[in-house]
Amino acid sequence: MFLWGTATAAYQIEGAAAEDGRGRSIWDTFSHEPGKVRDGHTGDIACDHYHRWPEDVRLMADLGVNSYRFSISWSRVLPAGRGAVNPAGLDFYDRLVDGLCAAGIVPAATLFHWDLPQALEDEGGWLNRDTARHLADYAALAAERLADRVPMWITLNEPFIHMVFGYALGTHAPGRTLFLDALPAAHHQLLGHGLATQALRAAGARQVLITNNHSPVWPDSGAPADLAAAEAYDTLHNRLFTDPLLLGAYPDLSAFGLEAAPAVRDGDLEIIAQPLDGLGVNYYNPTRVRAPAGDAPPLPFEDAGITGHPTTAFGWPVVPDGLRELLTGMKDRYGDALPPVYVTENGCSQPDEPGPDGVVHDQARIDFLAGHLDALRAARDAGVDVRGYYVWSLLDNFEWAEGYHQRFGLVHVDFPTGHRTPKASYHWLKEFLRTPER
Ligand code: GBH
DSSP states (O other): OOEEEEEOOHHHHOOOTTSTTOOOBHHHHHHTSTTSSGGGOOSSSTTOHHHHHHHHHHHHHHHTOSEEEEEOOHHHHSTTSSSSOOHHHHHHHHHHHHHHHHTTOEEEEEEESSOOBHHHHTTTGGGSTHHHHHHHHHHHHHHHHHTTTOOEEEEEEOHHHIIIIIIISOSSTTOOOOGGGGTHHHHHHHHHHHHHHHHHHHTTOSEEEEEEEEOOEEESSSSHHHHHHHHHHHIIIIITTTHHHHTSSOOOOGGGTOSSOTTOOTTHHHHHTOOOSEEEEEEOOOEEEEOOOSSSOSSSOEEOOOOSSOBOTTOOBOOTHHHHHHHHHHHHHHGGGOOOEEEEEOOOOBOOOOOTTSOOOOHHHHHHHHHHHHHHHHHHHTTOOEEEEEEEOSBOOOOGGGGGGSBOOSEEEETTTTEEEEOHHHHHHHHHHHOSOO
């Protein structure tokens, strides 16, 4: 069965930040620090999904999706990241999973979608190798409770983005600005993935995946310097997190002045490269890069920007065929080593507000989805084994550093009241999902 779903993440929708024994995560800390999130928005209440989840499950059932990708808040089930369990936290996910099963919706649970328990950050976060082991213990706990009903487990969401925004540039929690010294956060996340995979399987998880964010890389010209820049960017964004998983080796990092990936110990790559049941791929847009200007550039590439395409409210270029290019390119690169692919996120932000008629006319999102679904079809026709597609996102939600300013939902949320209104794109997708030939 092809999985058609919607995706969300705990900190972006749940709210109830201090309820029923939930511990603090790095996003609670970060969002409450002045100046970190636009207009001081926080996830304290968000979509109040913690209380309104039955309505959200009904919305999905009515939409006609057969799967839902959500994330578990680590600090809700283990308030200090390790040690004492919070039974009320596990109970919440237990109820949600039961509700999904009753609605005929296959749950797909992500363990880590960027909300590290603050207590683990205080011990170094992902710069500390021990965090990998703690992820595995948390994975075991979650799977022991839920794997009888949750067939699909995703260890990490976008470790690249978490490393770059969280540890290199500091625009996301935990707000560190380490630049290339952030690289141990890549390796420790991947090691955590490997250890968590073992723990999940031991606890009865049927399918284990990881989700990476990928971007086709376009050189700005055919000049050798631009081609080299594109290769360097491709290494950092695409290969660094996928080669170790699928090929058991890190890519050549010499363009970054490194002889080898930092923090790697003997035996780590065997743990990381265990067989996967699928690869989660999040696609938003391609990246155009050129050779950097100046004598001693900090990085071996420079963003050249993409023009000539429509853009989302975020300013990201809309390039539907990039999804086909990405998936077929991964098949070319990894061949038989590429496991079945699940597009675990794809979507766009638009300036959606209900019109005078009460309807949210998000035609741009309909065009976005129609284009990307065509590209998905083309990739499948070209022989890529794609088994699922999840729209980001079910609901307008807390968009990290942008707070509530970027709306990605198929369903509009009025944040002061929590009121949900399905947008035109929701009704469009519902029709699409009803058509037998897709
Ligand atoms: C995902 O990250 C996250 O998993 C999810 O939590 C989040 O809400 C969602 O996407 C929307 O942001 O500068 O024009 O080249 C997406 C990571 C990083 C993808 C920035 C697009 C830059 C576009 N994104 N990237 S551009």
